[in-house]
Amino acid sequence: MSLMISVSGIRGIVGESLSPANLVAFSQAFATLLHKQGKDENFTPKIVIGRDTRPTGHAIATLVSSAMTLCGCDVIDVGMATTPTVEIATAAEKADGGIIVTASHNPVEWNALKLLDRKGEFLDENAVQQLLDIFRKKQFTVADWKHVGSLEQKHDYDGEHIRRILSLPCIDREQIAEQRFRVLIDAVEGAGSSIVPELCRQLGVEEIETISCNGTGIFPRNPEPLAENLVETVDSLKKKQCDFAIVVDPDVDRLALICKDGTLFGEEYSLVVCADFYLRYKPGTVVNNLSSTRALRDVAKNHGQTCFSAKVGEANVVTVMKERNAVIGGEGNGGIILPELHYGRDALAGIALMLQAFAEWREKDPVNSTLSGFRKQYPDYFMAKQKVRLADKPENLQDQLLTIASAYPEASINTEDGIKLDFPEEWVHIRPSNTEPILRIYTEAKSMERAEKLAETFLREISSRIDTL
Structure with a gap:
């Protein structure tokens, strides 16, 4: 399984796609990206790093921290912390970026690097593309022995x-x-x-x-x-x-x-x-x-x-x-x-x-x-969710989704993220996941029976047109 790379981070299964080599390379790429944002060649980026409780988290955080310091970054390790806590710490420390070692809701064999900017916010699509360009070209900034970064631990951000x-x-x-x-x-x-x-x-x-x-x-x-x-x-x-x-x-x-x-x-x-x-x-x-x-x-x-x-x-x-x-x-x-x-x-x-x-x-x-x-004081809508595991993400996936949508001229269509069909009383949204090799189907209607029927209808449409597992 290949790495999942998006604005939601870099995810994979530890020991498979999320290998030590990939972790080090992405850490080097992130350090290089931050160096490029500096005002002069003597700029030393500051990075905050935290992790969730997964058994692989400590080892990955240690590996990533070492790679960042060897790239001339100062690292502040906040230890085991929630994603929002690391976001707050990154801004509070006036750091240049942050890393959260977590695969969020994915099973325990997964882990990931969630990357933050100096505001403690996730990298936008432009920054992710810059990062990937650095990663692919392997043009990393590394430090000589005099300019290796420091590592400091601060474990008080839960209270903050x-x-x-x-x-x-x-x-x-x-x-x-x-x-x-x-x-x-x-x-x-x-x-x-x-x-x-x-x-x-x-x-x-x-x-x-x-x-x-x-x-x-x-x-x-x-x-x-x-x-x-x-x-x-x-x-x-x-x-x-x-x-x-x-x-x-x-x-x-x-x-x-x-x-x-x-x-x-x-x-x-x-x-x-x-x-x-x-x-x-x-x-x-x-x-x-x-x-x-x-x-x-x-x-x-x-x-x-x-x-x-x-x-x-x-x-x-x-x-x-x-x-x-x-x-x-x-x-x-x-x-x-x-x-x-x-x-x-x-x-x-x-x-x-x-x-x-x-x-x-x-x-x-x-x-x-x-x-x-x-x-009960809030309006009742019912949502159904289905997902299709893709055999391989087809290059013409969006075209195939548009072909499916064309059969429903009564719906308004939004193509900003996959396709969303808005009907007067209900809607359907079909999109590739940012975090897994799957196609997600979301539907909402005024009853669960109707929402589930919509989801099943579009699941059959997709399975008949796209190679799935």
């Missing part, structure tokens, strides 16, 4: 991240504490194992139960927080009689909630609720991606605001957020971006906004006080 969240003007810890929440936290043994429970404690959650919060990096289940992967979490929630469960992925840029009755609140609705709450405090435009629910558009409209959609990928969403001066945004997979804090998907910020929103609602309506009751 929490302090920044608690200082948000819209967060009222006393109001949250008054609700005396009993919460289950599932960090899937990832980077959120310590910081998520600590954040909840400092936000005023009265009782905290945990599952998979030992930070071992050995994921007890598929780490993507989808319904089919959360059966044991639901069982634990019911046994421990918690009010709801908070679930994050291994690098804590995605947030999912489970209601007391075991139903999922819905990853898609994490951003919807956060935006609805936040727009009361700070009106403005909102942004999601093309695969996100229409419910965000409806919520924005209720506040007299506009919702814009970007290509899938955090960097793409951030670009549109800046262009539109959005006050909140994110992706429908539970990734909330709050520019007041930083321009990155941050499940920790999402947890704070969700707790605050739920606490305020419970205070106004104590009779109908469950999380599932809270969910």
Whole structure:
């Protein structure tokens, strides 16, 4: 399997496509890219590096740090940390770039390098192309023995991240504490194992139960927080009689909630609720991606605001957020971006906004006080997802997708990211993944039956035209 390279990072299976040689080469290419951005030949780039809990993370972080110092960069290692924490650290240290060693929701055999610019934001498509050009030409900047960079360790950024969240003007810890929440936290043994429970404690959650919060990096289940992967979490929630469960992925840029009755609140609705709450405090435009629910558009409209959609990928969403001066945004997979804090998907910020929103609602309506009751105030859309593993990505993939779309003249077609067909009551989005060799199919409709039927229809269309595994 080849490396997956995009604005979402450089991913592969450790020992296969993600080899030591590739890791060193990409580290050298990134160091060279940063050197080129310097004002003179004596410029010494500063890099922040952090990692999730995967067993391969420490070795990879050590290898990458060594390669960067040998390329004349000063490295600050923040150790085990969430993706948003490393983003905050990169900006706080006034570094020239950052690296997060994490493959996010991918299985444990995967790992990756997520690359950040000096603002602590993911590289845009232009920077990624520059990086790839350097990598392919192997024209790396290396240091002589007098100019080898330094390595420093700083492990206090979890606390800084929490302090920044608690200082948000819209967060009222006393109001949250008054609700005396009993919460289950599932960090899937990832980077959120310590910081998520600590954040909840400092936000005023009265009782905290945990599952998979030992930070071992050995994921007890598929780490993507989808319904089919959360059966044991639901069982634990019911046994421990918690009010709801908070679930994050291994690098804590995605947030999912489970209601007391075991139903999922819905990853898609994490951003919807956060935006609805936040727009009361700070009106403005909102942004999601093309695969996100229409419910965000409806919520924005209720506040007299506009919702814009970007290509899938955090960097793409951030670009549109800046262009539109959005006050909140994110992706429908539970990734909330709050520019007041930083321009990155941050499940920790999402947890704070969700707790605050739920606490305020419970205070106004104590009779109908469950999380599932809270969910009912939002419009109902149902989303289905399918994926097709490609035998090989065909060069004419976009043309083939357009041929499929041409059979539906009643739909408006967006070709910015694969193809999206917008119908009056529903939509279909088909796009190649940024992180895996697959073609993703997203559909949304007014009923789950209809959404699933749409997904199956387009799955058959694709399978009949494109070579799949």
